[in-house]
Amino acid sequence: xxxxxxxxxxxxxxxxxxxxxxxxxxxxxxxxxxxxxxxxxxxxxxxxxxxxxxxxxxxxxxxxxxxxxxxxxxxxxxxxxxxxxxxxxxxxxxxxxxxxxxxxxxxxxxxxxxxxxxxxxxxxxxxxxxxxxxxxxxxxxxxxxxxxxxxxxxxxxxxxxxxxxxxxxxxxxxxxxxxxxxxxxxxxxxxxxxxxxxxxxxxxxxxxxxxxxxxxxxxxxxxxxxxxxxxxxxxxxxxxxxxxxxxxxxxxxxxxxxxxxxxxxxxxxxxxxxxxxxxxxxxxxxxxxxxxxxxxxxxxxxxxxxxxxxxxxxxxxxxxxxxxxxxxxxxxxxxxxxxxxxxxxxxxxxxxxxxxxxxxxxxxxxxxxxxxxxxxxxxxxxxxxxxxxxxxxxxxxxxxxxxxxxxxxxxxxxxxxxxxxxxxxxxxxxxxxxxxxxxxxxxxxxxxxxxxxxxxxxxxxxxxxxxxxxxxxxxxxxxxxxxxxxxxxxx
Numbered sequence: 001x002x003x004x005x006x007x008x009x010x011x012x013x014x015x016x017x018x019x020x021x022x023x024x025x026x027x028x029x030x031x032x033x034x035x036x037x038x039x040x041x042x043x044x045x046x047x048x049x050x051x052x053x054x055x056x057x058x059x060x061x062x063x064x065x066x067x068x069x070x071x072x073x074x075x076x077x078x079x080x081x082x083x084x085x086x087x088x089x090x091x092x093x094x095x096x097x098x099x100x101x102x103x104x105x106x107x108x109x110x111x112x113x114x115x116x117x118x119x120x121x122x123x124x125x126x127x128x129x130x131x132x133x134x135x136x137x138x139x140x141x142x143x144x145x146x147x148x149x150x151x152x153x154x155x156x157x158x159x160x161x162x163x164x165x166x167x168x169x170x171x172x173x174x175x176x177x178x179x180x181x182x183x184x185x186x187x188x189x190x191x192x193x194x195x196x197x198x199x200x201x202x203x204x205x206x207x208x209x210x211x212x213x214x215x216x217x218x219x220x221x222x223x224x225x226x227x228x229x230x231x232x233x234x235x236x237x238x239x240x241x242x243x244x245x246x247x248x249x250x251x252x253x254x255x256x257x258x259x260x261x262x263x264x265x266x267x268x269x270x271x272x273x274x275x276x277x278x279x280x281x282x283x284x285x286x287x288x289x290x291x292x293x294x295x296x297x298x299x300x301x302x303x304x305x306x307x308x309x310x311x312x313x314x315x316x317x318x319x320x321x322x323x324x325x326x327x328x329x330x331x332x333x334x335x336x337x338x339x340x341x342x343x344x345x346x347x348x349x350x351x352x353x354x355x356x357x358x359x360x361x362x363x364x365x366x367x368x369x370x371x372x373x374x375x376x377x378x379x380x381x382x383x384x385x386x387x388x389x390x391x392x393x394x395x396x397x398x399x400x401x402x403x404x405x406x407x408x409x410x411x412x413x414x415x416x417x418x419x420x421x422x423x424x425x426x427x428x429x430x431x432x433x434x435x436x437x438x439x440x441x442x443x444x445x446x447x448x449x450x451x452x453x454x455x456x457x458x459x460x461x462x463x464x465x466x467x468x469x470x471x472x473x474x475x476x477x478x479x480x481x482x483x484x485x486x487x488x489x490x491x
Contacts, residue, residue, distance in 0.1 A: 011079070012079070015072075015075065015076045015079055015080075017035075017036050017037045017040050018034075018036065018055060018056055019036055019037065019040035019041065019044055019055055019096075019101065020037060020040050020096050020101065021101060022037075023076050023080060024036075024037055024069075024072060024073065024076045025037045025038070025039065025040075026038040026039070026068070026073065027068070027069045027072045027073050027076065028041065028066040028067060028068055028069060029066075029067050029068075029069045029072075030054060030061070030065065030066060030067075031059075031061050031065050032054045032056075032057055032059045032061075034054055034055075034056045034057065035069055035072055036055070038066065038068075041055070041066070042066075043098075045064060050062075052064055096116070097115065097116035097118070097119060099118075099119070100116050100118040100119065102116035102117060102118055102119075103116060104116055104133060104246040105117060105132065105133055106119070106120055106130045106131070106132065106133055107130060107131055107132070107133045107135075107136035107137075107249060108125050108128050108129075108130050109128065109129045109130065109131060109136070110128040110129060111125070111128065112249075112252055112253050113249070113250075114133055114136075114245070114246045114249050114250075115130065133245050133246060133249070134245055136245070136249060137245035137248055137249060140248070140249060140252050140256075141241055141248070143256060143259075144237055144240065144241055144255070144256070144259065145241070147237065147256070147259035147260065148234060148237055148238065148241075148259075151230055151233060151234050151237070151259065152234060154230060155227065155230045155231065155234065158223055158226055158227055158230065159227070161223060162219075162220060162223040162224075162227075166216070166220070169212055169213075169215075169216040173209065173212060176205055176208060176209055176212070179205060180202065180205055183201050183202060183205070184202075233258060233259070236258075237255070237259060240255060276432075276445070276450050306361055306362060306363045306364070307363075307364055307365065308356055308358075308363045308364065308365045308468075309356075309365075310354045310355075310356055310365045310468045310489050311326075311327040311328065311354065311355045311356070311489070312324075312327045312328070312329075312330055312352050312353075312354060312355065312470070312489075313327075313344075313352065313353050313354060313355045313467075314327065314352075315342060315344050315345060316344050316345055316346060316351075316352050316353040316388070317330065317339075317345065317346070317351075317352040318345070318346040318347065318348070318349060318350040318351055318352065319336050319337045319338070319339045319345075319347075320332055320335075320336055320337075320350040320473060321350050321351075321352055321472060322335070322337070323352065327355070328488060328489045329486060329487060329488040329489065330352050330470055330472055330486070330487050331472065331484065331485070331486045331487075332350055332375075332472045332473045332484060332485045332486075343388070344388060345388060346388050346389075346392075347388065347389050347390070348389065348390050348391055348392075349391060349392050349471065349473070350471060350472055350473035351378075351392070351469065351470065351471045352470050353382060353467045353468065353469060353470070354467050354468030354469070354470075356467065356468065357384060357465035357466060357467045358435060358437055358465070358466050358467075359437065359461075359463065359464075359465055359466070360437050360438065361437055361438075362434075362435065362436045362437070363434075363435045363437075364432060364433060364434045364435070365432070365433055365468065365489065365490075366430055366431065366432045366433070366447045366489070366490040367379045367430070367431050367433065367470070367487055367488065367489055367490065368429065368430045368487070368488045368489075368490055369405060369429050369430070369431065369485075369486075369487060370429075370484075370485070370486040370487075370488070371405070371406075371484075371485050371486075372484045372485070375406065375472075375473075375484065375485040376404070376405070376406040376471075376473055376485070377404075377405050377406075377470075377471055377472045377473070377485050377487060378394055378402040378403065378404045378405070378469070378470070378471035379402060379403055379405075379431050379433060379444075379469070379470060379471075379487065380394075380400060380401045380402025380403060380433060380442065380444070380468075380469045381400075381401050381402070381433065381435055381442055381466050381467065381468060381469050382399055382400045382401075382402075382466070382467055382468075382469035383399035383400075383461070383464050383465075383466060383467075384464055384465040384466070384467060385399060385464065386398065386399040386400060386469075387399075393413070394413050394471075395413040395414065395415055396414070396415065396456065396459055397415060400469055401442040401456050401459070401469075402469055402471070403431060403444045403453060403454065404471075412444070412453075412454045412456070414456065414457065420454055429448065430446070430447040430448050430490065431444055431445070431446070431447060431453070432444065432445040432446075432447040433468070435466060437461060437466065439458055440458040440459040440460050440461055441455065441456070441458055441459075442455075442456045442459070443455040443456070447490075470487050472485040472486070472487050473485060
């Protein structure tokens, strides 16, 4: 019986690769006639360049020649199947330690690399913390999967940005086409006198069209590049997760580092200045009768908006507000100041007016809003005659055209019973105020995006002075804690 076992072991030895000491896996025969696993001999020869020695007989060959040994492969499979022997390390594609030729069964957590049992007892790893390689592989795969979810989510966001950018460009182009048709129709009525001006405006619109086309192409190119990068990274990570544990954990630190790339920042597709110029162009052509009257005096250039240099009037500031020394910002801080009770001062509501007043022309200015919890503010314009004493209402009937902002609510009051809310997710933190005195128009824009927020119906200012209006306070005091609000006029 012992002789049979010895014969069996000798026979078994014939089916073992001399490199990995396991059953042949895809056996190949080299020039000298010795057999090896294809992967084993390939890895062994990676360290050589000019000649390739046989690991057994040491005979050297000038080139690599590998021929599949199908008979040996069939014999190995039959032997393993009949006698119930199973591969010890390389059958499932596991790699072996190049130094000890042992299977990589452990993972050194300090060096972040797979090791064999003999490596574990060596001086290099004896004091290190090690875990079974499958356990380490599972933990790292979970990290990779977590990163994959984030990467896929970002890829979807980029696709959404791309779609949104395309839609925005189409909307802008439609606006331009509408303006083009309107301009042509209006200038046909002005005959020869207005033909030159018509051409000038169309040229300007064409320049805007080219800017939009260029911006769209650059925007899509940037997103496509990012999509390609993310797709390649995701594909790489997915393929990495399919590898055997020992191959998967090779350079796992670098793999995780590539996953933890900076979050994609959506590039600006169309500047707020471009959107503002398109809206401004439409406003200049909103009333052809007004334009025709002014063409005879000066038609060499289009009207320009006056960007007002607004400052705050401390004499109108409610005692609850602190006006900065340069009169460019107002802050509510919960401290009541002792100030003169002059007639022009707001005594109850935390409001302040701008020093400047307007009785003609078109004017615009921007305000940056900073709010903590329970904060509330308003930005707009008010009549010189607006009530300064007691509670006031933010609506045109009371002489105020304003947008009201709080932590979770953004709205404009057209009249005492009519308000227009807009979603908190689109709440602007930088608001542009637009005043056209002659037309009696007040409009608000998101200065960051250039998007319109709300436009009030035309009003009659009847020659009265119109001043910038600001409110900054708290909606509700909670347990003695008041939210801070700061309004800053932008340069």
